[in-house]
Every structure is written in structure tokens, then in C-alpha cells.
Amino acid sequence: MGSFISKITPKDDQMSQPSYTDTSPIRQLIVLINQNASILEAVCSQKSTPIPDLNAPFHPSTETFRSIPVAAEAANVICAAALQLAAVLMPPQVTLYHVAGGHFKAAAVRACLESNVTEILREAGPKGLSVQGISAINGQDPQKMGRFLRILATNHIYREIEPNVFTNNRISSMMDTLKPTKDLFADPKHKHDGTPGLAALVGHHLDEAFKAAAYSWETLSDPATRRSGDPKASPFARAINSEETLWHFYEHPEQRDRQHRFDIGMQGIQALQPPNAILGAYDWETLPEDSLVVDVGGGVGTSSLSLAANFPRIKIVVQDLSGVIWDGKKVWAEKMPDAIQSGQVILEVHDFFEPQPRRGAAVYLLKQILHDWSDEYCVKILTQLRVAAAPKTKLVLMDSIMPFACHDPGTDKSGIPGAVPREAPAPLLANFGAVNEMGYNADIDMFLLFNSQERTITHIDELLGSTGWKAVKVYRQEGGDSTFLQGIEAIPI
Ligand SMILES: C[S@@+](CC[C@H](N)C(=O)[O-])C[C@H]1O[C@@H](n2cnc3c(N)ncnc32)[C@H](O)[C@@H]1O
Numbered sequence: 001m002g003s004f005i006s007k008i009t010p011k012d013d014q015m016s017q018p019s020y021t022d023t024s025p026i027r028q029l030i031v032l033i034n035q036n037a038s039i040l041e042a043v044c045s046q047k048s049t050p051i052p053d054l055n056a057p058f059h060p061s062t063e064t065f066r067s068i069p070v071a072a073e074a075a076n077v078i079c080a081a082a083l084q085l086a087a088v089l090m091p092p093q094v095t096l097y098h099v100a101g102g103h104f105k106a107a108a109v110r111a112c113l114e115s116n117v118t119e120i121l122r123e124a125g126p127k128g129l130s131v132q133g134i135s136a137i138n139g140q141d142p143q144k145m146g147r148f149l150r151i152l153a154t155n156h157i158y159r160e161i162e163p164n165v166f167t168n169n170r171i172s173s174m175m176d177t178l179k180p181t182k183d184l185f186a187d188p189k190h191k192h193d194g195t196p197g198l199a200a201l202v203g204h205h206l207d208e209a210f211k212a213a214a215y216s217w218e219t220l221s222d223p224a225t226r227r228s229g230d231p232k233a234s235p236f237a238r239a240i241n242s243e244e245t246l247w248h249f250y251e252h253p254e255q256r257d258r259q260h261r262f263d264i265g266m267q268g269i270q271a272l273q274p275p276n277a278i279l280g281a282y283d284w285e286t287l288p289e290d291s292l293v294v295d296v297g298g299g300v301g302t303s304s305l306s307l308a309a310n311f312p313r314i315k316i317v318v319q320d321l322s323g324v325i326w327d328g329k330k331v332w333a334e335k336m337p338d339a340i341q342s343g344q345v346i347l348e349v350h351d352f353f354e355p356q357p358r359r360g361a362a363v364y365l366l367k368q369i370l371h372d373w374s375d376e377y378c379v380k381i382l383t384q385l386r387v388a389a390a391p392k393t394k395l396v397l398m399d400s401i402m403p404f405a406c407h408d409p410g411t412d413k414s415g416i417p418g419a420v421p422r423e424a425p426a427p428l429l430a431n432f433g434a435v436n437e438m439g440y441n442a443d444i445d446m447f448l449l450f451n452s453q454e455r456t457i458t459h460i461d462e463l464l465g466s467t468g469w470k471a472v473k474v475y476r477q478e479g480g481d482s483t484f485l486q487g488i489e490a491i492p493i
Helices: 002-007 023-047 058-067 069-089 092-100 103-116 117-124 131-140 142-153 180-187 199-211 216-221 235-239 244-251 253-272 304-309 323-335 337-341 375-388 409-413 433-449 457-467
Strands: 157-160 165-167 292-296 313-322 346-350 363-367 394-397 469-475 486-492
Touching: 002 304, 023 058, 023 375, 058 069, 058 117, 069 433, 092 103, 103 117, 103 142, 103 199, 117 131, 117 165, 117 180, 131 142, 131 199, 142 157, 165 199, 199 235, 216 235, 244 253, 253 304, 253 323, 292 304, 292 346, 304 313, 304 323, 313 323, 323 337, 323 346, 323 469, 337 346, 363 375, 375 457, 375 486, 394 457, 457 469
Parallel strands: 292 313, 292 363, 313 346, 363 394
Antiparallel strands: 157 165, 394 486, 469 486
């Protein structure tokens, strides 16, 4: 390489010599990386907080630095700059194929997740295990296993420590159910029961959403479904060849396992957001004693578990469809039985398209509900809550507020406190690029499964305005949360 460069002279290549100054695009990115690495190291050393080790299995303590806003932002800037640097310098077809070939890698992740490779490697310990050893336990073909693991190790998921010998790393261990492999193989149906839920969420995305993704263009190229917001006309409906929503699909007795995995996966969302996300979504401490919070479409009550534990003096009703409430009762019996026995928390079946039975609540919470529905359905849900609201009722939405990939002058003008996201410094993309990809992933997932979407704050405010509500505040986590789950407080108008 060096000899090749030394052979090129201005005369040879007939081009003007580029000047490698601090203002060249790659130098600007490197300066950002350097400056922010110094900030990150200084903060972590001052707070005795480790910087993550890619080779070590994941442990929650390695994420402590992200709860320090200045460290979280420094990490985001470093990652955004590194990704942009790679986009500048990598062969463009390779960058294109990171995305266009996403399903190749996704297929490999699914093979490893479903055949319990992460758990097998956990039990094998730091010396790892050969592909023959892995296959002797999970019954898969060793050669195929090696190929799946290698494409993933090439992308920093698992580590190939010797030829054909693999071990877990920080990323692969995120898929660990933390269960003994003998239990997983003896009872595969209950693999995700009692687990942190991220493996269940990944399993759901690699199954229902993956299949739907394969039919997205077929849905868009059909004039009958191209512009539809009907969940029964989604790519998922086309993939299963049945005009039904994901929720109705889950109600078939033979889909019970998938529904169960989805419900546990929603708890896995917790692993993707700051631990106090629901607590920071509204000023809960301002609620008077015995105030009623209705967690509408609350799933098994993941957010309500956190609220009930932190605010024992508020009353909570978790509402959802019958199968989910059934699962929820088991979750609460295990995690917070006292809250149910004392009556602090009630789980009840309610369809949010029907009139809301809990009238005049202090707060109606809609967490990750509106993003499941296109505008015409959101209007119905919001209208039912507006009819039930008292003048002092608050509506708390928790969804990803989507920023543009460039600066948005429209958000500046909205006048809603907190509406303007924290932007990355130039020359980075204003939204921190793929560092904030989770929100954009969710947006496309919503299209695939429900013909719905994540929304900008302007779009949310328009929806609220059309149903008698008004957004008055956006609650953001400090340190860079620009696309993943913000709280939006709205009041009746
Ligand atoms: C994306 S999940 C969010 C669950 C919960 N809010 C959370 O964040 O953990 C959407 C929830 O809406 C529920 N749901 C779908 N249609 C519903 C309906 N018509 N009435 C009530 N709940 C419904 C689903 O069963 C599911 O639990």
C-alpha cells in the first residue's frame, strides 16, 4: 500500500494533490472522535464507570456510563462519526450491502437464536466451543453453523477465537435467555418464560416481521393496497395470505406461542431503553394520592409494574385484549402479587376502540399504541379517550418521535417545550445517523406489521388536535434519546 502511494506524484496522476488538513471531511470526523473519546474517558474515570469491552459478555453495569448525559452524548458522537467515516471510506457496494444484505445476516441470527447457540456458548465458558461441539448439543449441521457464526462474527456478533471455535461477546450475549440449555431443549415452547425478553423480541422480529418484509414490495406495487392504512392489508397480512391483523392472527389457538413470545418481547423493549424511561415520561410525582392511571393497551403491564413500584399511592388499571391480560395476570402474580391483592393494580379486558369504561382518570397512558395504527384508527382511539376525559385529565403518549435526518425548522416553530431534539454537531447527520436507528427500525416494522408508522411531533400534534387534545410538553431523556421513546403530555382542549 505504502509503495503504491509513494509511486503516485502529481505529474503521474494529472490530478491536484488533495490537502489533508483538519478541515477535510475525514479529518473533521476524526477530530470529533478524538475530542469525544477524551470526554468519555475523563467522565468514566471520574465516575469509576467502565467503558464497555466488546469481547466480554454483556453485563448491565457496562451500560452505566450511558446514564451520565455527557458520557452518553460523547459515545453517540463517536459512534455517529465512526459510522460516517466508514460510509466515506468503505467501498460503496459494501456499505450498500450492509443494508441490502441485511436479511442474510438476519437469517444467520435467527438460526443461532432458535438453536440456542448463545446459551450453549455461555455454558462453554471463555474458551468457547467448536462448531462440532455446538452441533452435538443443538443437532444442527456443524458446517452450516460455522458459516452462520462466521458472518455474524465478522459483524461483531460472536467471536471466532480459533478457526471454527466461537465464543460469546458483548453483542451475542444480548440474546441470552440466561436459562440452562437442558431446560431450553427439554421445553422449547417455554424458552422465553421468565426471561429478560430481548431474545423473545428478536425472535418475533426474525419471524413475523421478517416474513412480512419479504412481501413489502408486493403490497406497495398492488394499487389496492399501495396507499392503504388498513392493518388487514399490511405486508404481514399478505405474507400469511389472510386479511387479518397481527392481533387477530395471535388469537388463533395455534398461534398462542407466537403471541406469548410477543408479550414477553414487549418486556424486552425495556432492555432497549433507559431503565427509567417510563418514570421520565411524565411528572408522575405530581399526581395526588389515589389518582387513577389507566394504562390503555398496556400489554402485560410492563410499564405499570415500574409505576406501581415507584408510586405505591397511585391506582393503576391495565387494559388489553383477553389473551394478553391472561398473560399479564401470570406476570403480576410472579413479580408484584401484593399490588393485585391490595387492589392498587387491576388488570382488565378492554378494547380501546370501544367506549372507555374508566371515565375521568387522572392519566390515560398510551405507550407504543398509536404507532401500531394508521391515522384513521388513531383518531378513533384518541376520540374514545377524549370522550372519557375530565377537564384535568392528562393524556401521556409514549412513542418514538421521529426526527428528520436534517435540521427541521418546522419543529422549532411548534412551541411545544422539549419538541426540538438534540442535534449532532456538523458534519454528522443531525439525527446522529444509524446510532439512532432503533426508532427508524420501529417505523418500518410498524409499516410491515400494521400498515402504520412512527410519527414526527408535528404529525402527532395534528392527530391530537383533530381529536380534542393538545400536546403541551415533550419529555426527553438527557444525553441523546432523539428517536427512541419520548413522553408526550397532552391536555383536553
Ligand atoms: C405494542 S404493544 C404495547 C404494549 C404496552 N403498552 C407496552 O408498551 O408494553 C400494543 C398492545 O396493544 C394491544 N391491543 C391491540 N389491539 C387492541 C385493542 N383493540 N384494544 C386493546 N388493546 C389492544 C395489544 O394486545 C398489545 O398488547
